[in-house]
Amino acid sequence: MSGGHNFASDGSCGFGAGTDVNSGGDPLLGALADNGGATDTMLPEPGSPLVDAIAPATPGCAGATAQNALGLPQGFGCDIGAAEAPSNAVLAGHVTATHDGAPLAGIEVRVRTATNTYATATTTAPDGT
Numbered sequence: 001m002s003g004g005h006n007f008a009s010d011g012s013c014g015f016g017a018g019t020d021v022n023s024g025g026d027p028l029l030g031a032l033a034d035n036g037g038a039t040d041t042m043l044p045e046p047g048s049p050l051v052d053a054i055a056p057a058t059p060g061c062a063g064a065t066a067q068n069a070l071g072l073p074q075g076f077g078c079d080i081g082a083a084e085a086p087s088n089a090v091l092a093g094h095v096t097a098t099h100d101g102a103p104l105a106g107i108e109v110r111v112r113t114a115t116n117t118y119a120t121a122t123t124t125a126p127d128g129t
Contacts, residue, residue: 005054007080019058021080024049029081037069041083051085052077 004017011023028048035041044050052075056062064072066084073079074087107123 005080007050019054021049021053035068035083037067039067041068043068043083044079044081044085048085050080051075053080054078
């Protein structure tokens with residue numbers, strides 16, 4: 001019996017739900033590691049058939065938290081399995097804040113990295129201000 005959204009590398013498990021993946025080949029999982037959360041997990045690697053395999057409208061997908069403490073979904077859908085691969089979106093741009101028309105310095109910006117840690121940067125005022 002299957003509740004759906006399972007992955008089997010061959011057909012021996014006999015999962016029968018329409019959302020199960022039987023004979024899926026290599027799931028492309030990383031090593032068991034501390035990826036965040038209370039227990040070690042195996043993250044799907046780039047190109048894994050597990051990534052974004054569950055539609056975000058599926059009950060239990062959007063708004064939930066994966067075992068590795070990431071909010072769901074990180075991409076266009078939820079990943080099959082206990083751990084959610086972090087979004088690999090490239091961030092670029094400017095942080096701007098004003099107070100009475102003058103730029104402010106010291107604004108902290110935190111971005112979650114692919115290893116589920118935070119990169120932190122602090123803004124500085126442009127020269128001449």
